[in-house]
Amino acid sequence: MTRITYVEPDGRPVTLDLKPGQSLMRAAMDAGLEGIEAQCGGNCACATCHCYVQPEWLDKLKPPSDDEQFMLSNVAAERRPNSRLSCQLIAEDALEGLTVQFPDRQS
């Protein structure tokens, strides 16, 4: 299990235990978090599972693929250097304790 904290757009933190290999998007959808839409269901095709990763964690994540980079350049909310798509972030031991924040809008 990997413990991940999500911060909802209103600032409320929610901590979830993720199974290894589960995407951060999948777990957030299963838990019914409000700050995520994930319209395409994890195909890296819609950019509605956008999140901001705590900057100190950026180095520990696999860098975004070209497709994710392109999707990120067109997210609905502000794109920041720590923007990622949560469907492309996969739970593993190294991410224990990661915090991500959802933006105020996804579409």
Place this chain on the structure above:
Amino acid sequence: MDSHSRVVIVGGGQAGIQIAESLRQEGFTGVLTLLGDEPHPPYQRPPLSKKWLIEGGAVGALSLRGSAAIERLRITLRPDTRVRAIERVRNVVELADGSVLPYDRLAIATGSLPRTLPVPGASLSGVLSLRGIADSLAIGQAIRICADEKRPVVVVGGGFIGLEVAAAARKLGAQVTVLEGLPRLMSRVTAPVVSETFARLHRAHGVQLVFGAQVAEIVGREGRVSAVRTADGQEYPAGCVVVGIGVEPDDLLARSAGLLCERGVVVDDCARTSEATIVAAGDCTARRLPNGELVRLESVQNAIEQGKSGAAALMGRERPFANAPWFWSDQYDVKLQMVGLSRGYDQVVTRGDLAKPAYSAFYYRAGRLLAVDSMNRVPDHMQSKRLLDHGVWPTPEQAADPQFELTSLLKVPPATTPAATPGGAATAGGA
């Protein structure tokens, strides 16, 4: 609406769960019941003709919201529950078991049903169509058997579903024949150049494409399909037949209840039906545009956006859905992403490499951008989506010039951009 109010949502798919979730986000504190006619909690349908059809896997992997979410949102989910009638006079829905469920507000999200072939033999065993999880499992199993027994899979219909199933069947090692009635693939929604790209792609993967094929009969032996016969007398041997010739909105309950329906439950931009206490969302709707035309969209985005609109409307608020429609399709290694509605275009220009393929087709009417189809061109798609939503667009010459930066158009100060959205509410079209 207060904490004693009751909302019933008929239909447990993408639109239904969205209405439920958005109602809570809009502050609804009353009793929320979601009725689904399948045994599963709300799930994603797009993978049923794509990755999930090829790879299979747990049903849970398709789920849209987990049981924790359903519980947290205080949704009473009733799967396997068929609705027999909506009684507007008594404000109740009548269930198949004869019981009644009272409501104060109602949402209809009954989706769509696959069209059936009106020919002899259409109900033979081995003739399949795709709507739900059970259908996808049956199609996957039939394709695998065909692959083992070296019998061809015949797909009737060269649209999105037919072509995705064809691609999946090739991946699973079956021979595939696609019978399309018109002269080209996906002809309702794409330009000839895009149709040609996909015809080349499917042929390169070994699919036999037959155009102008009018299916006359499905031939069977001992109750099981053995071939498809076309009007010109040709017979195509078949181990199974997958019919993908489009869907019809499932508006029967709404129509029987006296709601205004015209090939779909007629709704406005805010998902309101002809009855003040009832909203509708998703595939079952036909949306009335400001110019009076009706538009039907069968897409995840439409289900989600209309679901949000419908929830807001039930709470007495207006939240119109005006963004440009978008869709996607996966076939082999080509990701097709479409934004806007191309119907009525008079000019198409392409941007990128047609041979690979890695290009986009830009559709114009009278110099105004209507829609963009992108094949393995994610940046074009995302940028075009923003352009259409902002009501700005490149000239055809700019679009065709790969050096031209589409995003440069978004740096124009908002005050100088036109107000209307070309691919959105101002455009008519059916998908």
